[in-house]
Amino acid sequence: DAKTTQPPSMDCAEGRAANLPCNHSTISGNEYVYWYRQIHSQGPQYIIHGLKNNETNEMASLIITEDRKSSTLILPHATLRDTAVYYCIVRVREDTGGFKTIFGAGTRLFVKA
Amino acid sequence: DGGITQSPKYLFRKEGQNVTLSCEQNLNHDAMYWYRQDPGQGLRLIYYSQIVNDFQKGDIAEGYSVSREKKESFPLTVTSAQKNPTAFYLCASSPRTGRTGELFFGEGSRLTVL
Numbered sequence: 570d571a572k573t574t575q576p577p578s579m580d581c582a583e584g585r586a587a588n589l590p591c592n593h594s595t596i597s598g599n600e601y602v603y604w605y606r607q608i609h610s611q612g613p614q615y616i617i618h619g620l621k622n623n624e625t626n627e628m629a630s631l632i633i634t635e636d637r638k639s640s641t642l643i644l645p646h647a648t649l650r651d652t653a654v655y656y657c658i659v660r661v662r663e664d665t666g667g668f669k670t671i672f673g674a675g676t677r678l679f680v681k682a
Numbered sequence: 683d684g685g686i687t688q689s690p691k692y693l694f695r696k697e698g699q700n701v702t703l704s705c706e707q708n709l710n711h712d713a714m715y716w717y718r719q720d721p722g723q724g725l726r727l728i729y730y731s732q733i734v735n736d737f738q739k740g741d742i743a744e745g746y747s748v749s750r751e752k753k754e755s756f757p758l759t760v761t762s763a764q765k766n767p768t769a770f771y772l773c774a775s776s777p778r779t780g781r782t783g784e785l786f787f788g789e790g791s792r793l794t795v796l
Contacts, residue, residue: 610792612790615786670715670774671741672717672726
């Protein structure tokens, strides 16, 4: 299974863009990159995912490098409520057709006023 | 509303007792997962099930057992063989097929063994 590497923590000023990096150098061609976030003592919340192309939704943008070995999650205008742990994960489609999801330790983002 | 319901939210048990955590979903998802989270740590996969009457061990299955008799339900039993069961347990589900494979999580069950 591909593994991901993220910095343990980051700070961001309120109103500024938060750029969270993730390395997934062993990712294979059929593996998607997913981002989730977890606010303290709650279940993780899906943010965005991608395979090759950059993606954008109402929450964030995902930039994936051309070689797919790294990606960056961008929160365009961070608010205090964006303070959370952000997980970058890859999901591997198994022979059975299902997915196995492995989480790493994530990045703890602190948004400061 | 559709979603995943975990119960109980908080649970206290004496050492040596088996405990069963409930997870129910009405999203019509085929796949269901159990994760364990310790303070300041990420999520670790305990068991997962892609279809009714079938499940696979995750990375830390020892001391745990599951069943998948119904599509909607995936209960987790923490047995007395689990050496350090105090943790936050999260259940998730996802469509088995399809491009997204997005995980939907419950609110979690916090187990404390006294």
